[in-house]
Amino acid sequence: MVIEIAENAGFCYGVMRAIEIADRALEKHKKIYSFGPIIHNPQVVEEYEKRGLKVVESIDEIKGPVLIRSHGVSPQMYSKLKEKGYEIIDATCPFVKEAQRYAKQLYDEGYKVIIFGDKDHPEVKAHKGFTDYTAVVINSEEEANNIKATRVGVVCQTTQSVERFGRVIGCLSKRIRELKVFNTICDATEKRQKAAKELASRSDLMIVIGGKNSANTRKLYEICRETAKKAYHIETEKEIKPDWFKGVKRVGITAGASTPSYLIHRIYNYIKSLS
Ligand code: SF4
Known part of the structure; x- marks a missing residue:
């Protein structure tokens, strides 16, 4: 065989970077908090929990330095974390940050923002925050065909498939007069x-x-x-x-x-x- x-x-660049940032933070603080698992891998999460990285589901559980994982957080969440007064260790992947910037830019320019991705994914939820939660999340050609707007701006969850994104953009381009697309799928x-x-x-x-x-x-x-x-x-x-x-x-x-x-x-x- x-x-x-x-x-x-x-491991991709962004995850590797987040792990290295977490390692350095653990050396310094011994106990840090992560809002949600540091990466989507139960074995790695368990290992890091043993070393002092506590995964929390609610902001009230945070009692010390907090790590922002590679998926990033919305600006609203960032402000809430800041209000807690603990050190913020930002491990948001630079490619995710770029998608966040584009989402905000499209929103500021007055486009109806569409995010192609999984509506329950933390990265997508964070992107939505950059459009003041006005963005619509779609994940199929059928949903693309239901979009009714004349000026549409699109960003994509970084981990989506290129082919599917292309098909959805194809649908939108047939119907939308002004379409601005940022291909934020990462390399x-x-x-x-x-x-x-x-x-x-x-x-x-x-x-x-x-x-x-x-x-x-x-x-x-x-x-x-x-x-x-x-x-x-x-x-x-x-x-x-x-x-x-x-x-x-x-x-x-x-x-x-x-x-x-x-x-x-x-x-x-x-x-x-x-x-
Ligand atoms: S955007 Fe790309 S490099 Fe960054 S965490 Fe996601 S998959 Fe990894």
């Missing part, structure tokens, strides 16, 4: 998706590693499922069933932006041991 790891699998996502698709096209089975709650991992899984004969989304090797590999000659592995390389290699070695 040939096992191959896709290029650009695993890391595009490169990871391309490499996964390429590997899936020459694999019998794809293993996609990453948190089940990670949007970018779920998207990678979608791409792999459409391209390879079989694909599975797992968080750890414990979910792997040896049956999956019966008659399989080529296995491809890819991983979402929140997956550490040690986990990818551990899973690679586990699959190798099965063959």
